[in-house]
Amino acid sequence: MTASFTLPTSSDYSFAACCHFLDRGYDECLYTVQEGCVKRLICIEEQIYLLGISAQPAGLQVTMQSELLHDRHQQAALAYVADWLDTSTDLSPFYAILEQTPWLAPLAKAYKGLPVVGIPDLFEAICWSIIGQQINLSFAYQLKRRLVTHYGRSKEVGGQRYWLFPEPAVLAGAEDELLRTMKFSRSKIKYLKGIAAACRAGTLSKQHLLSLPAFAERQNHLMRHKGIGVWSANYVLMKCLRDVEAVPYGDAGLHQALIKLGYIKDKTEQEKISALFVGFAGWESYLVMYLWRSLSAAKS
DNA sequence: GTCCAGGAAGAAA
DNA sequence: TTTCTTCATGGA
Numbered sequence: 001m002t003a004s005f006t007l008p009t010s011s012d013y014s015f016a017a018c019c020h021f022l023d024r025g026y027d028e029c030l031y032t033v034q035e036g037c038v039k040r041l042i043c044i045e046e047q048i049y050l051l052g053i054s055a056q057p058a059g060l061q062v063t064m065q066s067e068l069l070h071d072r073h074q075q076a077a078l079a080y081v082a083d084w085l086d087t088s089t090d091l092s093p094f095y096a097i098l099e100q101t102p103w104l105a106p107l108a109k110a111y112k113g114l115p116v117v118g119i120p121d122l123f124e125a126i127c128w129s130i131i132g133q134q135i136n137l138s139f140a141y142q143l144k145r146r147l148v149t150h151y152g153r154s155k156e157v158g159g160q161r162y163w164l165f166p167e168p169a170v171l172a173g174a175e176d177e178l179l180r181t182m183k184f185s186r187s188k189i190k191y192l193k194g195i196a197a198a199c200r201a202g203t204l205s206k207q208h209l210l211s212l213p214a215f216a217e218r219q220n221h222l223m224r225h226k227g228i229g230v231w232s233a234n235y236v237l238m239k240c241l242r243d244v245e246a247v248p249y250g251d252a253g254l255h256q257a258l259i260k261l262g263y264i265k266d267k268t269e270q271e272k273i274s275a276l277f278v279g280f281a282g283w284e285s286y287l288v289m290y291l292w293r294s295l296s297a298a299k300s
Numbered sequence: 301g302t303c304c305a306g307g308a309a310g311a312a313a
Numbered sequence: 314t315t316t317c318t319t320c321a322t323g324g325a
Contacts (some may be wrong), residue, residue: 258307
């Protein structure tokens with residue numbers, strides 16, 4: 001059975017802009033983007049649903065397919081989509097700042113309505129940050145696909161198989177040698193299994209991170225775990241905890257974008273980069289998002 | 301063949 | 314405290 005709901009969005013919001021970001025040409029295995037419809041599985045209290053998300057005049061249309069549907073699960077699914085796709089942030093203050101900077105102003109126009117697309121699941125967000133360390137993105141997506149299709153649960157709907165990111169308990173017990181054949185480095189294996197064990201044990205949780213009042217505390221709590229450095233901590237805080245002040249300093253994509261726009265000549269100009277973000281206080285992660293988006297030239 | 305990717309940890313200086 | 318080395322693979 002299929003149920004359909006409407007999720008309101010902020011005024012400037014553009015689902016099309018989301019779709020373009022979600023479908024930048026990488027081999028993503030956790031969702032599909034086809035004809036203006038995003039589909040992915042979601043697991044709520046051991047119940048698996050296929051979500052379909054598309055645009056409608058009043059906001060987003062979210063459909064849920066499953067054998068049975070609990071009201072509580074419906075609310076959780078809508079909350080997940082609202083968090084993932086950042087549907088409630090009013091972007092106009094961000095554009096006001098962006099347009100004051102001539103060399104950045106074109107980004108506001110080109111990607112109008114693009115929010116910060118997140119990764120609501122903490123374990124998934126951390127794993128993705130570790131997988132993506134120091135390797136090119138296409139290889140990172142290859143690694144993620146091997147991990148997900150081997151250790152994740154899946155469901156076939158309409159001839160298409162969809163996947164959930166693996167559970168911490170499953171990855172914690174993964175065989176090192178098998179992960180090696182998937183081309184994970186020994187350090188990535190060690191980091192991923194350590195994070196999996198911490199998440200399974202509950203010593204690392206989104207709920208606890210959210211309870212820490214200061215940004216620096218959340219950063220330090222993440223960085224206590226092997227495999228999470230400054231870049232990963234900030235990446236996770238930006239994509240999962242939605243800390244707007246989280247900037248993944250040192251990020252290769254960030255450097256590329258700023259070089260391409262002519263703001264810096266190489267990645268050594270770190271002072272200039274931090275100076276730029278000072279002017280975007282409260283909207284730092286949005287600037288990062290737009291800079292990343294500016295790297296994929298395909299569509300606007 | 302070389303360089304560097306959406307870095308991090310451990311060793312060495 | 315700062316800098317160097319290693320990790321692993323693949324695309325340019």
